[in-house]
Amino acid sequence: MHYGFPMNKPTATPRYQLRGRIWIEGPEGTFVGYGRVILLERIREHGSITAAAKSMDMSYRHAWKLVDSMNRQSRTPVVSKSTGGRGGGGTQLTPAGEQVIAAFWAAYEDFQGYLDAQSNKLDL
Amino acid sequence: MHYGFPMNKPTATPRYQLRGRIWIEGPEGTFVGYGRVILLERIREHGSITAAAKSMDMSYRHAWKLVDSMNRQSRTPVVSKSTGGRGGGGTQLTPAGEQVIAAFWAAYEDFQGYLDAQSNKLDL
Numbered sequence: 001m002h003y004g005f006p007m008n009k010p011t012a013t014p015r016y017q018l019r020g021r022i023w024i025e026g027p028e029g030t031f032v033g034y035g036r037v038i039l040l041e042r043i044r045e046h047g048s049i050t051a052a053a054k055s056m057d058m059s060y061r062h063a064w065k066l067v068d069s070m071n072r073q074s075r076t077p078v079v080s081k082s083t084g085g086r087g088g089g090g091t092q093l094t095p096a097g098e099q100v101i102a103a104f105w106a107a108y109e110d111f112q113g114y115l116d117a118q119s120n121k122l123d124l
Numbered sequence: 125m126h127y128g129f130p131m132n133k134p135t136a137t138p139r140y141q142l143r144g145r146i147w148i149e150g151p152e153g154t155f156v157g158y159g160r161v162i163l164l165e166r167i168r169e170h171g172s173i174t175a176a177a178k179s180m181d182m183s184y185r186h187a188w189k190l191v192d193s194m195n196r197q198s199r200t201p202v203v204s205k206s207t208g209g210r211g212g213g214g215t216q217l218t219p220a221g222e223q224v225i226a227a228f229w230a231a232y233e234d235f236q237g238y239l240d241a242q243s244n245k246l247d248l
Binding site for chain 1: 139140141142143144145146147148149150151155199223224226227230231234235238239242245246247248
């Protein structure tokens with residue numbers, strides 16, 4: 001059977017699309033962006049800045065600087081260190097750190113929807 | 125006369141603000157972003173890629189590559205060359221080039237409003 005009007009015709013990819021990047025600025029500049037939020041999630045996963053940095057192919061020094069920047073700009077620190085114990089201590093995400101992750105992904109998701117909607121409005 | 129409730133109290137700067145960057149992607153990647161649109165405006169102003177590049181402290185080679193990328197991705201070229209005449213010819217913006225500039229600034233302005241609105245919604 002043949003239909004003259006294909007109902008499930010795949011949507012053509014539009015020629016132009018709006019793309020973008022967002023981040024949250026704090027008192028000293030960048031507070032959190034895509035890379036920093038991934039770093040926080042890796043710290044939560046690995047319980048250590050060293051292991052988190054390694055998993056992202058990032059130097060410990062750079063990771064530490066990013067964490068320090070977030071801690072300084074947050075009302076309360078985003079990670080905390082526990083010392084001693086069997087594993088010699090580690091680094092944990094604080095509730096403030098969890099809140100930062102959630103706030104960034106909420107903004108990020110909304111932004112993806114915005115980009116899609118605006119792509120359709122491009123006068124090109 | 126003294127009012128207990130200051131009507132013109134300046135708004136406090138919020139601790140966190142959403143910031144971002146947008147660009148328009150085409151078939152080959154970036155089609156136009158902030159830097160490219162400024163370059164197009166300078167070409168319109170100076171009537172030459174060489175002079176436009178110079179005014180932005182950009183190499184001619186780099187400016188030419190950006191213009192070439194836009195020309196290849198646009199349905200019709202964004203600039204055209206006129207040869208001969210008293211000044212030895214030059215480069216002019218086409219109507220397609222004007223449309224690209226307008227479309228980018230329209231998206232850019234809308235985006236600034238979006239960032240302001242979303243900054244107020246940050247749960248931080």
